[in-house]
Amino acid sequence: MIRFPTLILERTKIPRIIFSIRSSKVAKISSLMKKCYERGAWCFDLPSPQHLETFHKLKQLINDETLMGLCHVEAEEGVSLAGKPLHQFELKVVSTIIKNIVPRDLVRYLFPAHSSYEVLTQKEIDRITFDSGRFDRAISRFTPKDSPFLLLGEKYGDWLLALGRIDPLKEMVSRIRENGFIPIFSGQWATYVLPKAKPLDVAAYAIPINKKWSLFDFTRACDLIKKFDKPVISLNPLAGGELLRKSEEAFAFLFEGLKIYAAIAEITSEEEFSRIAEVLEKVPPLIPLRKT
Numbered sequence: 001m002i003r004f005p006t007l008i009l010e011r012t013k014i015p016r017i018i019f020s021i022r023s024s025k026v027a028k029i030s031s032l033m034k035k036c037y038e039r040g041a042w043c044f045d046l047p048s049p050q051h052l053e054t055f056h057k058l059k060q061l062i063n064d065e066t067l068m069g070l071c072h073v074e075a076e077e078g079v080s081l082a083g084k085p086l087h088q089f090e091l092k093v094v095s096t097i098i099k100n101i102v103p104r105d106l107v108r109y110l111f112p113a114h115s116s117y118e119v120l121t122q123k124e125i126d127r128i129t130f131d132s133g134r135f136d137r138a139i140s141r142f143t144p145k146d147s148p149f150l151l152l153g154e155k156y157g158d159w160l161l162a163l164g165r166i167d168p169l170k171e172m173v174s175r176i177r178e179n180g181f182i183p184i185f186s187g188q189w190a191t192y193v194l195p196k197a198k199p200l201d202v203a204a205y206a207i208p209i210n211k212k213w214s215l216f217d218f219t220r221a222c223d224l225i226k227k228f229d230k231p232v233i234s235l236n237p238l239a240g241g242e243l244l245r246k247s248e249e250a251f252a253f254l255f256e257g258l259k260i261y262a263a264i265a266e267i268t269s270e271e272e273f274s275r276i277a278e279v280l281e282k283v284p285p286l287i288p289l290r291k292t
Contacts, residue, residue: 003040007262009204015042017276018070020044020265020266025050033054034058040277042068049141052069052142068147071151073138073172078171079168080129080134085131092119094111096120125164132171136175155188157185157197158189161192161193173202184206185197185205190207191224207232209260211249231262234260236264241268
C-alpha cells in the first residue's frame with residue numbers, strides 16, 4: 001500500500017498529490033480509479049459528471065467513508081446578465097477581455113477561432129449579477145461528505161476578474177461555505193489571477209504551473225508564487241505527461257522550489273500512476289506554516 005503525504009487545509013486532511021483520470025469514458029475512469037484506490041489513493045479529482053458518477057459507484061462498492069472527491073463548479077454557473085446566463089454573451093465577454101487585457105501577440109494563441117469584435121459596455125459589465133438560483137442548483141450536485149473541497153472558477157473566474165467583477169465571485173464563495181464546502185479558487189492565468197483573487201475567502205488557489213510552463217510570463221509566475229502568502233495548488237504539474245519520466249524532478253521543483261502545497265496530477269493508465277507513486281516517499285507531509 002502506497003503512503004500518500006498529506007496536508008491540512010482548514011482542519012481537513014488532503015493528500016499533497018491528487019490524481020485526475022484523463023478520460024471521458026466511464027468504463028476507463030471506473031477501472032483506473034478502482035486500481036488506484038486499491039494501491040492506496042483515497043482522493044480523486046472529479047472534473048466531470050462522468051468522474052462524479054464513477055466516484056459514487058466506487059464509494060458504494062467499497063463502503064469506505066474516507067474516500068474523497070474534489071468537485072468543480074464553473075463560475076459561469078453563478079452569474080447572469082440581463083436575466084440570462086453569462087455564457088450567452090461569451091463572444092462579447094471574450095472580445096472585451098481581448099481588447100482590455102490580453103497582449104496583442106498572444107490573442108491568436110489564446111483565442112484562435114475568435115472573430116467577433118463587439119464588446120461589453122461598462123453599463124453591461126456593471127449589470128452582471130450573482131445568480132443564486134442557478135448557482136444553488138449547480139452545487140446541489142455535490143455533498144460535503146463526498147467532496148469537502150469545491151473548486152470554483154475556471155475560465156469564467158479569470159474573466160470575471162478581468163472585467164473587474166470580483167463581487168459575484170465573493171457571493172459564490174460565501175454560498176459555497178454556507179453549504180458546508182471549503183472553497184478553492186481555480187484560475188488559469190497565475191500572474192493576473194493570484195493578485196486579483198487574493199481578497200476571496202478561499203482555502204487555496206489552484207493554477208496551472210509546472211517546471212516547463214505557466215500561462216504568459218513563467219519567471220514572473222514563479223516569483224509571484226514563491227512570495228504569495230496563501231496556499232497554492234498546481235494544476236497540470238507534469239505538463240500534460242511531458243514530464244512524466246522526470247516526475248521526481250517535476251515535483252521537487254513544485255514542492256521544494258515553489259513551496260506549492262499540493263498538485264493535481266493527470267493520469268491515463270496504471271503505469272502512469274506507478275511512475276508518480278515512485279516519488280511519493282520523497283514528498284514530505286506538510287504542516288501549513290506560511291512561506292516567507
